[in-house]
Amino acid sequence: xxxxxxxxxxxxxxxGIGYFTKNIxxxxxxxxxxxxxxxxxxxxxxxxxxxxxxxxxxxxxxRPVAGLLHIIVYVGFIVINIEVLEIIxxxxxxxxxxxxxxxxxxxxxxxxxxxxxLLVLVGVIxxxxxxxxxxxxxxxxxxxxxxxKNDANYILYFEMVLMxxxxxxxxADLQLQRIGADHYTQAGMFPVSQYIVPLxxxxxxxxxxxxxxxxxxxxxxxxxxxxxxxxxxxxxHIILAFPNxxxxxxxxxxxxxxxxxxxxxxxxxxxxxxDPFAAPAEGTEAPAKFGASDVMDLNQIQLLNAxxxxxxxxxxxxxxANLTGKKLSPxxxxxxxRDRLEExxxxxxxxxxxxxxxxQLLDDYILREELWACTTCNACxxxxxxxxxxxxxxxxxRQYLVMEQSAAPQELNVAMTNIENNGAPWPYNQMxxxxxxxx
Amino acid sequence: xSEPIKVPTMAEYMAQGKQPEVLFWVxxxxxxxxxxxxxxxxxVKLLHNAxxxxxxxxTEESCTGDPAKRAGNEFLFQMQAMGNIEVLNAYExxxxxxxxxxxxxxxxxxxxxxxxxxxxxxxxxxxxDLLVEGRLRVEGGKFKGKRITFHDPCYLGRANGEYxxxxxxxxxxxxxxxxxxxxxxxxxxCGAGGAQMFKEAEPGxxxxxxxxxxxxxxxxxxxxxxxxxxxNTMLTDGVKGKEKEGDIQVLDVAEMIANAEDx
Numbered sequence: 001x002x003x004x005x006x007x008x009x010x011x012x013x014x015x016g017i018g019y020f021t022k023n024i025x026x027x028x029x030x031x032x033x034x035x036x037x038x039x040x041x042x043x044x045x046x047x048x049x050x051x052x053x054x055x056x057x058x059x060x061x062x063r064p065v066a067g068l069l070h071i072i073v074y075v076g077f078i079v080i081n082i083e084v085l086e087i088i089x090x091x092x093x094x095x096x097x098x099x100x101x102x103x104x105x106x107x108x109x110x111x112x113x114x115x116x117x118l119l120v121l122v123g124v125i126x127x128x129x130x131x132x133x134x135x136x137x138x139x140x141x142x143x144x145x146x147x148x149k150n151d152a153n154y155i156l157y158f159e160m161v162l163m164x165x166x167x168x169x170x171x172a173d174l175q176l177q178r179i180g181a182d183h184y185t186q187a188g189m190f191p192v193s194q195y196i197v198p199l200x201x202x203x204x205x206x207x208x209x210x211x212x213x214x215x216x217x218x219x220x221x222x223x224x225x226x227x228x229x230x231x232x233x234x235x236x237h238i239i240l241a242f243p244n245x246x247x248x249x250x251x252x253x254x255x256x257x258x259x260x261x262x263x264x265x266x267x268x269x270x271x272x273x274x275d276p277f278a279a280p281a282e283g284t285e286a287p288a289k290f291g292a293s294d295v296m297d298l299n300q301i302q303l304l305n306a307x308x309x310x311x312x313x314x315x316x317x318x319x320x321a322n323l324t325g326k327k328l329s330p331x332x333x334x335x336x337x338r339d340r341l342e343e344x345x346x347x348x349x350x351x352x353x354x355x356x357x358x359x360q361l362l363d364d365y366i367l368r369e370e371l372w373a374c375t376t377c378n379a380c381x382x383x384x385x386x387x388x389x390x391x392x393x394x395x396x397x398r399q400y401l402v403m404e405q406s407a408a409p410q411e412l413n414v415a416m417t418n419i420e421n422n423g424a425p426w427p428y429n430q431m432x433x434x435x436x437x438x439x
Numbered sequence: 440x441s442e443p444i445k446v447p448t449m450a451e452y453m454a455q456g457k458q459p460e461v462l463f464w465v466x467x468x469x470x471x472x473x474x475x476x477x478x479x480x481x482x483v484k485l486l487h488n489a490x491x492x493x494x495x496x497x498t499e500e501s502c503t504g505d506p507a508k509r510a511g512n513e514f515l516f517q518m519q520a521m522g523n524i525e526v527l528n529a530y531e532x533x534x535x536x537x538x539x540x541x542x543x544x545x546x547x548x549x550x551x552x553x554x555x556x557x558x559x560x561x562x563x564x565x566x567x568d569l570l571v572e573g574r575l576r577v578e579g580g581k582f583k584g585k586r587i588t589f590h591d592p593c594y595l596g597r598a599n600g601e602y603x604x605x606x607x608x609x610x611x612x613x614x615x616x617x618x619x620x621x622x623x624x625x626x627x628x629c630g631a632g633g634a635q636m637f638k639e640a641e642p643g644x645x646x647x648x649x650x651x652x653x654x655x656x657x658x659x660x661x662x663x664x665x666x667x668x669x670x671n672t673m674l675t676d677g678v679k680g681k682e683k684e685g686d687i688q689v690l691d692v693a694e695m696i697a698n699a700e701d702x
Contacts (some may be wrong), residue, residue, distance in 0.1 A: 062625075251548070252544075252547075252548050252598060252599050252600065253597055253598045253599075254544040254548055254594050254597075254598025254599050255544075255548035255549060255598075256508060256509070256548075256549065258513070258517065258549060258552050258553060259513045259517075262513045262514050262517050263517055263552075263553065265514075266514070266517040266518055266521055267521070269518075270518075270521055270522075270525075290513065291511065318621075318625065318627075320627055320628040320630060320647045320650070320651075321641070321643070321647070323627075323647075323650060324640075324643045324644065324645040324646065324647050324649075324650050325642075325643030325644030325645055326640070326641045326642070326643040327641065327642075327643075328641070369641050369642075372638075372641055373640070373641040373643075374633050375593070375628045375630060375631070375632040375633045375635050375647065376509050376593075376632050376633030377593040377597065377628035377632050377633070378593060378597040378598055379593075379597065379625070379627070379628065381597075382597050382624055382625070383625075395509070395511065397511075398509075398510065398511030399511040399512075399513055400511075401511055402510060402511035402512045403511065403512065403513060403514060408510055408511065408512070409638050409639075411637055411638040411639065412510050412634055412637055412638050414637075415506060415510075415634065415637035415638075416506075416507055416510065416512055416515055419502045419504070419506070419507055419515060419519065420515060420518075423467075423500075423501030423502050423519070424467040424470070424471060424501075424502050425467060425502060425506050425636075425637050426467065426471055426472075428470075428471045430498055430501060431498050432471075432498075433465070433470045433471075433497060433498050433500055434446065434448070434470070434495065434497040434498060435470075436465075436469075436470060436471075436476040436479055436480065437444055437446040437480075437483075439476065
């Protein structure tokens with residue numbers, strides 16, 4: 001009978017980690033639906049980006065208030081997770097504060113956790129206020145209605161509850177230590193929860209144990225639930241930010257990729273020795289499609305980008321099109337991509353393979369009007385704290401519209417015809433190109 | 440109008456069996472747009488003044504393909520690119536300077552994979568180099584003490600990380616440089632990039648160039664300095680739209696340097 005808590009704990013742990021693993025596999029499978037992309041170059045720069053941008057949060061502090069609050073929550077999250085290790089060992093083996101043998105080090109460790117927990121709590125309350133009271137514009141954009149707005153708040157509530165449980169657990173523990181309860185070793189330093197202790201004075205030992213155990217169990221179960229909430233939430237960024245930054249763009253932002261399939265065709269066209277009637281060489285096949293109209297046409301990094309997006313909206317708040325009332329929102333491009341990818345994933349799960357559902361990313365999620373409003377200015381790419389590139393998706397979809405559907409806006413067709421015929425986007429003769437020197 | 444300026448072409452150089460120090464890529468706007476042609480001429484005056492041995496392609500130059508690529512027409516872009524690369528390689532061009540950040544970006548970043556590798560520099564970078572080498576003297580002249588705000592072209596700034604060269608030139612003009620709220624890596628686009636120059640904007644509640652011009656006007660400048668012919672057009676239109684053309688001029692950095700000395 002005495003091992004029942006340990007067994008229950010083991011079951012919860014296995015279930016929590018097991019379900020999370022299952023969803024991560026699903027995520028990887030979905031990302032692999034995208035086109036393969038070679039990112040084996042620039043290794044040193046990629047690692048340096050991970051250190052600076054992901055670990056070092058260098059882009060977060062471009063906005064100092066949000067940046068500072070975020071760093072507090074981020075550091076708190078990472079450091080307090082050391083405590084989770086102790087909780088897991090205690091839970092599995094029925095020990096209590098197994099690390100307390102570290103003596104003074106342990107005291108300072110617990111003190112650090114407590115201070116960070118308080119800071120995280122304060123930070124999260126600030127975040128909540130910015131969203132719900134201050135109503136900062138980027139959190140109230142069109143694409144943030146419904147689930148995205150609730151998701152953001154659920155995350156904040158989760159973190160608040162977890163921190164309160166952690167501090168309550170410590171307060172009850174401290175009081176139990178003070179009254180000399182069995183099993184509650186004298187250990188730790190409690191600079192924050194000591195102020196909660198007065199609320200617990202007068203409670204009997206058994207009530208205190210009940211409070212301590214309840215907080216302990218809810219805290220660890222809460223962490224496991226939160227872990228499993230990630231896959232369904234924008235909060236996935238706490239894991240994916242790292243690989244995403246690694247795979248982020250490492251060439252100048254102005255360099256857009258050249259389509260190799262087009263290069264081969266253009267070279268053939270311009271080669272005076274090429275035989276126009278020759279059969280295509282063995283092994284060369286025409287590309288299935290130019291550009292992207294659905295998530296499978298995008299590459300794997302773009303799909304990873306979509307899962308990484310935490311919908312902070314810094315991109316959208318810097319987008320010239322969005323700022324002037326156009327429908328384009330780079331954040332929505334990322335959210336739509338993820339939503340469609342999830343839909344495709346579910347389709348595959350239900351049918352064994354993807355069964356056409358009469359829908360696609362273009363038109364059913366992302367409107368042409370959004371795509372054509374982009375000035376390719378790279379403000380969204382620059383603004384993203386985790387190196388997401390919404391512009392590359394916009395460009396791939398424009399390529400599909402123009403090269404597969406000839407569906408460019410009329411004025412652009414005129415400009416392109418001019419380029420083709422006169423070598424300039426305006427209807428001037430190429431032979432007049434040097435006239436300016438005589439004017 | 441004024442007397443013709445001496446602008447040698449690559450073909451003329453080749454006929455003499457010579458190579459210029461640098462090729463000046465004029466670009467479509469610089470060749471055909473009335474406003475941008477003034478920038479082209481100002482830059483050519485500076486090149487002459489600094490005794491730079493340069494040439495242009497003239498009628499052999501063609502659109503780099505930037506607007507086509509950014510409109511999604513990769514095919515047309517690569518046709519243009521390969522045509523240009525063929526010409527540039529035939530002349531064995533090593534170094535290219537251009538006053539258009541779009542041409543600059545495309546040739547610098549997107550041509551190498553298609554077989555065209557050159558040292559490509561923006562005219563503000565080139566002018567700065569001339570200054571450092573002591574070939575060009577820049578003094579305040581008539582802009583001394585004037586309030587100037589510089590609008591970062593997206594394809595020079597964010598796209599290629601060059602924020603300082605134009606500012607260093609402006610500082611040499613002894614102007615009072617004031618920054619807009621959104622500047623350098625966070626600079627707001629003028630609204631012309633991504634082929635927007637050639638189409639109407641999507642429905643919204645404001646034009647991008649008006650938003651940017653209003654921000655520039657907030658700094659109460661005498662002059663809005665630009666480094667891109669398209670930004671120049673957008674901001675000039677914006678200033679007109681705000682009926683401020685009597686108070687605020689929109690000038691390219693090269694024009695300012697040339698005008699400072701009344702070249």
